[in-house]
Amino acid sequence: MTSTFIPRSDFLRVLTERGYIHQCSDLAGLDEQARKGEVTAYIGFDCTATSLHVGSLLQIMMLRWLQKTGGKPVPLMGGGTTRVGDPSGKDESRKILSLEDIENNKTGIKAVFSKFLTFGDGAKDAIMPDNAEWLTKLNYIDFLRDVGRHFSVNRMMSMDSVKMRLERDQELSFLEFNYMCLQSYDFVELNRRYGCNLQMGGSDQWGNIVTGVDLGRRMGTPQLYALTSPLLTTASGAKMGKTAAGAIWLNADMLSPWDYWQFWRNTEDRDVGRFLRLFTEMPLDEIARLEALQGAEINEAKKILATEACAMLHGREQAERATETARQTFEEGVTSTDLPHIHIEASALASGLGVLAAFVEAGLVQSTGEARRQIKGGGLRVNDVIVADDRMSLTAADLNDSGSIKLSLGKKRHILLTPKA
């Protein structure tokens, strides 16, 4: 559907060219709104953790492009829905969080948004409302009378997400069935409060979003629009943002800029072009050139991807530092003093610090048992020398010129152990 339509607005042109669009309820209509500079779009975010992770980055970027092309972005916090516990994940229902936790999480999440969006009171400034503001005030009877009457169960039953569950004989709880009503109502409420006329989200949200569009029509709002992005996986099919080491968090206190840079640097070849378009703001012709690089050359493109993505989140300076640290570590084989480090008591070295304990302390392994196994498999190194003996201990003699000991797990993960002065 996107192939035949040529958008005239900057907003849709950018989103189309860069591959953000999966489905749209009315491209031409939305394009017209965008051309008039009258798009206010929202995307709902859970506040189940103190930070968002890369999985949400695509949505954040869409809001960012919207603002850059003259629209008003509205990241909506799901404080109200979090309070209920969203059951939409088929098997596990999310745990219900306390109010303090939710508030705390909102603070952490807002910090991330402020890196990508400009907040304020201006017409095109971003705002971050919380659906708890209206959802918690709902009265069941009033809601049924004013809103519930507009939902067509017939229509809801025909939605893919519902149909699938019924066909498979899987349980679909009433709460879950209602969840889309609440989400639809959010859209209407946001339209009334802020003139919001577009909801965006991942492709899995399509059903919920168009239900909101429909509700708006029945409740007399101006025309609303739906726009979804493709579900993002790596070329090998893995979900974005989850690794064994944990989620790729966006907050720096949960994942350092260095680790964030490394995440992007380790992108698969096949994903480089796509990721450059989605997660950087580089010109498309430049991306096309980088994407065309063959063999080992494509590593250059990965470095640029890492640096640009890192700069957007953590700032140019942090990104450059990570780039330089990586260059020293991987290309020159020098021990950069800027690698992540942890401090230990100087006295610990005096009496000799066991390697097992040291690696656990550094967080490279979870337990001494794992450290032992890694040693057996040749995976641990101290100052770039493979550890052969698990009874080895570290002393002041192991300190390098810059006064620290380099611990490595595999070829990629390094931590400097530095005694406290």
Add this chain to the structure above:
RNA sequence: GGGGGAAUGUCCCGAGCGGCAAAGGGGGCGGACUGUAAAUCCGCUGGCUACGCCUUCGCAGGUUCGAGUCCUGCUUCCCCCA
């Protein structure tokens, strides 16, 4: 209300006639090969003061030298009949 199933290694799926730290996958981590990629091959994938000790199979008891396995009660989920 009646009848029948299910719950396993704190990532997931999943075997398990009383001797079990518990088969097999997936995923992940490490090694080899490379380019900090992919594919492929190999190893590892409860904890510890470590040739030994401790803790794991929904929860709580019981039988037994010994229980994931047998018995009783409970919780949760699923299916069939009403």
